[in-house]
Amino acid sequence: MYKLYVRPGACSKAINVLLRDLDQKVEVIDARNLEGFKSISPTGAVPAMIDEQGNVFVEGVAIILHLLEKHNSAMLPKELLKKTDFIRWLTFANATMHPAYSRLFFLNSVVKDEAEKANTMKAAAAKVSEYWQIVEDKLNKQRYMGGDQINIVDVWLAVYAGWNAYFPVEVTIGPKAKAMIADVQAMPSFKAATESEKF
Ligand SMILES: N[C@@H](CCC(=O)N[C@@H](CS)C(=O)NCC(=O)O)C(=O)O
Incomplete structure (x- = not known):
């Protein structure tokens, strides 16, 4: 049984989904206001x-990467060029899409002047939309980020897409990316992860 520390709907949700997809048992723990959490995660x-x-x-x-290798998942390609991709x-x-969303969260919380x-x-959202266009370009050639099967990259992106609702600005996501997100949201493991984060 793994212990997984999360904040509801945060990026940690992708690991919650992955553990289920790897048929692993998981105890999901709410890290919000958890005393001593920094002794586990030094950054909090x-x-x-x-x-x-x-x-x-x-x-x-x-x-x-640890989980995919430990549980011998086909999601992690063995061939070097495919693995690097x-x-x-x-x-x-x-490290690109998530920090772009983090800027939106930051601005939304610290800038007081309307x-x-x-x-x-608006400027920060334009950057996020630009990155979604890169996803769209990729999905114009294949259904999912790794090919014809949903992988953890799709799951992570679908989790981030859920954050758009928190902002008073528009983030543009193309039709191919929207279809990929809908497929991820329909996965039983995604639904189970969502339920498990209702503390
Ligand atoms: N570098 C870390 C960043 C993770 C991260 O930004 N987590 C956010 C939630 S999506 C968080 O916990 N933020 C609250 C905080 O840092 O105190 C990683 O990739 O795991």
């Missing part, structure tokens, strides 16, 4: 995960 960020041996894992990409898109999600907030958030 989720996801954090503890395995049955007591090994502690933080940082989404490291957790995903998979990691490229994983880090596109985690006109300044509208301007800065």
Whole structure:
């Protein structure tokens, strides 16, 4: 049984989905206001995960690569160029798209002047939309980010797409990406993860 520390609907939800897709048992723990959480995750960020041996894992990409390799998942290509491409898109999600959304969250919470907030958030949202266009370009050639099967990159992107509802500015997502997101949201593991984060 894995222990997974999450914030409801945060990026940690992708790990919640992945553990289910890998047929692993998971105890989902709400990290919000959890005393001592920084002794598990020094930055205070989720996801954090503890395995049955007591090994502690933080940082989404490291957790995903660990789980895929440990559970011998076909999602992680063995051939070097394919593996590098998979990691490229994983880090596109985690280190390009996610920080672009983080800027929106940051501006939404710290900018108090309404006109300044509208301007800065519009610029930040344009960057997020630009990144969704990169996803759209990829999905114009194939149904999912890794080919014809949903993979963890699709799941991560679908989790981020759910954040659009929090902002008073428009993020544009193309039709192919919207179809991919709908398929991810229909996955039983995605639905189960959503339920498990209703604390
Ligand atoms: N570098 C970390 C960042 C994770 C991250 O930004 N998590 C957000 C939720 S999506 C979080 O916990 N933010 C609250 C905080 O950092 O205190 C990773 O990739 O796992």
